[in-house]
Amino acid sequence: MFTKQELKEFCDNARLNYLDHISIDCVIFGFHEGQLKVLVLKVKGEDAWYLPGGFVLKKEPLDTAANRILKDRTGLDKIFLQQFHVFGDPDRSRPHNEMYRDLIPPEENWFSHRFLTIGYYALVDFVHANPTPDSHSEMCAWRDLNDLPKLELDHGLILKTALDTLRLQLNYQPIGYNLMPKEFTMPELQKLYETILGQKLDRRNFQRRMLGFGILNRLDRPRKGGAHKAPYLYSFDLKNYQDALKEGLKGGW
């Protein structure tokens, strides 16, 4: 929560530097060994949780803005963010409109404007992404999707829409290169898909379909270890993987 003076300074600065009516919010999914989390920020001194978000500079490209905002708010850098949807309900920021109305007149209050927010999302390994909160936030944390605090404004809807998009994306784009070890077994890869989809998959169908995409190499040796029937190891075929990132998975047409 801003003091009156802080709010006035923020609004003066915002009018000068940012595009009016537009914001960006980021949904950063984190996967590791069967767990799916999302990055959320807690406002200092309040029980209020948000997705990391911010405003667009007047001459800034949108993708640049999304990366800058994520870095400013969470410290995370060099993350491949994808735009997925604009949220434009005329009442979506009403709680913010009202929050400060007793502090400064509405015509001076940046937060009294209508904002459309452009959603960006990414999927990373949360073990390799250690966030740090910005100066407005008390905490910047990976929270399990099954154990989320209530998010403010329409950030719950933004998160749900990002998750739907990620699940759809499994059908047409390869995922996993940055999330799996260099060599992995088919059950380990299946676990990634099951975690994102939130459902068990048939082992044989999964294997048949994954191999059908042509993005995996089966290694000559099985995994070392005690089991008498060691599972095969796979690695991503980087060239085919990258082609599929550009052209989409060969869905079978």
Add this chain to the structure above:
Amino acid sequence: MFTKQELKEFCDNARLNYLDHISIDCVIFGFHEGQLKVLVLKVKGEDAWYLPGGFVLKKEPLDTAANRILKDRTGLDKIFLQQFHVFGDPDRSRPHNEMYRDLIPPEENWFSHRFLTIGYYALVDFVHANPTPDSHSEMCAWRDLNDLPKLELDHGLILKTALDTLRLQLNYQPIGYNLMPKEFTMPELQKLYETILGQKLDRRNFQRRMLGFGILNRLDRPRKGGAHKAPYLYSFDLKNYQDALKEGLKGGW
């Protein structure tokens, strides 16, 4: 091209009624019997072609705005528009910024602002959609994708991105309900997919995959006619089709 007086009136009205920095552009694809077209507008008295677009009223939901704009510009109504991408290159509207700079000062000129544009798209049967141009336009026409005039601003990129999205969509959402006759043969449906994808498909793979989605009913009788081996007729299974619109095609996971 506006006269000075028209431009002044337009800008005064725009400042009063529209959200600054935001516009909407619509890519309306039209299919019929193996032809794929797109709806474009020609400005009165100029050799300048655009996608139908416009601005968002201050309290208007985005989807409502997209439908109103399409109706205002082309006369087309009750078309299911889907948002697909925001185009935000800081220089995307520069040609418009410069077009009117000698008529009125930049601080009064709505067109000198930076605009992000939200792309919406739809796929309809062009035989059942007869457009009429608005008062700014000389022509509102279905043009074949292979015979398009050069589009102004970044409208060529917007169209290309919409086409990529439509092609991807074939992999995860059912299409065709409003584009095919009530009863159709598998080759007729394959032609729709081939036209959108811009490539020939394998007949057997296509049939196997389409039937695998569970959205078609095979009718008991083949098509009447002279051929000694009449092809089977199919119709869409409306319940499964609508479920797939909501949940996505069962891709095989």
